[in-house]
Amino acid sequence: MNHNTNEEKTENPTEHRIRKFRKTGKTRYSRELNSLLILLAGFINLWWSRDLIVFNFSKIMSNSFCFDKNDFLNQNNTLLEIFISIKDILYVFFPFLISLLIVTTIPPILLGGIKLNFKSLKFNFMKLNPFQGLKRIFSVQIIIEFLKIILKLFLVSSISFYYLYISFSKILFLINENYTSSLLDGCNIISVCCFLVILGLVPIVFFDVIWQQFNYYKKLKMTRQEVKDELREKEGNPNIKIRIRQEMKAAMRRRMIADIPKADVIITNPMHYSVALKYDEIKMNAPKVIAKGIGEVAIKIQSLALKNNISIISAPSLARSLYRYSEIGQYIPTPLYKAVAEVLAWVWKVRQWKKEGGVFPEKPRNILVPSELNFTGEHKTDD
Structure with a gap:
């Protein structure tokens, strides 16, 4: 200039x-x-x-x-x-x-x-x-x-x-x-x-x-x-700051992708949003978000879940709310406990089905999300 x-x-x-x-x-x-x-x-x-x-x-x-x-x-x-x-x-x-x-x-x-x-x-x-x-x-x-x-x-x-x-x-x-x-x-x-x-x-x-x-x-x-x-x-060169943020985001994304095989369930939108949850009854007080993404990242999360035989469930409202109001590595918001509990109960039934066989458990429908956490916005990119 x-x-x-x-x-x-x-x-x-x-x-x-x-x-x-x-x-x-x-x-x-x-x-x-x-x-x-x-x-x-x-x-x-x-x-x-x-x-x-x-x-x-x-x-x-x-x-x-x-x-x-x-x-x-x-x-x-x-x-x-x-x-x-x-x-x-x-x-x-x-x-x-x-x-x-x-x-x-x-x-x-x-x-x-x-x-x-x-x-x-x-x-x-x-x-x-x-x-x-x-x-x-x-x-x-x-x-x-x-x-x-x-x-x-x-x-x-x-x-x-x-x-x-x-x-x-x-x-x-x-x-x-x-x-x-x-x-x-x-x-x-x-x-x-x-x-x-x-x-x-x-x-x-x-x-x-x-x-x-x-x-x-x-x-x-x-x-x-x-x-x-x-x-x-x-304050720092804006271009350098943008580059640093991009590198930090890329490093976080790599760690996030590496943690996906540890997930218990992937909640989707079904295409635009994906949120990976993990819950350990002994070590955790509540389910944690270990990965989330929209657009291409959401599709990649689902692809890795299929490769690692992780359960995937479509719950658009819940997926959007989890993506909007939760952070990676943190517990899910308290108002979403009930909705997530329904999903985890289904995951437990799927695990039992894999061990014992029989009729495949029916996925929960009409999972309710509290109105204060209801997020309707949709995106096509995670950048």
């Missing part, structure tokens, strides 16, 4: 659609928000740890410019000093690394931004298609990303240059201070500059968060045909 590919997506996404969409690795998490959080974490660490940073860098600088001739003559001392300096630098930046690790992992996971998608690792020749690449390059999404990058560069550059311009005299004055004071004042200047840059990026991040949410839910939207297809997929 051909679906209209231009059909407008107006339907809200289903839960199945949302789960399926998430498995593809697509996310509504804003990368700009993640970048802002990283900058914010760096600024907080820089501001909070500025005294520690200044102290450790002062110590590194002091140790770097204090040496004697033994440091030149002993290579081990030089390596040791380098190792100590690296350790001090790592000690200073360790809080930065931990905070950045937390910021880049925890928020995306909490907001559903990280989804492992191993399907993207599969090799796909379509990705090598230059036309597909050009299509992606000139897509609306790429154009918007490009405009965001240009806007970010403009804002960051403008804010940084403006602040450094108005702070130029402070920067020049740092040369007149001792190295500890110059490091501390320089750290403060950098911290304020970072804070202003973060404030300048907030509008872009706000816009990007709204855009990502809008774009995400727009992609999730479904057409009416997609909703119907998903419902059909959830």
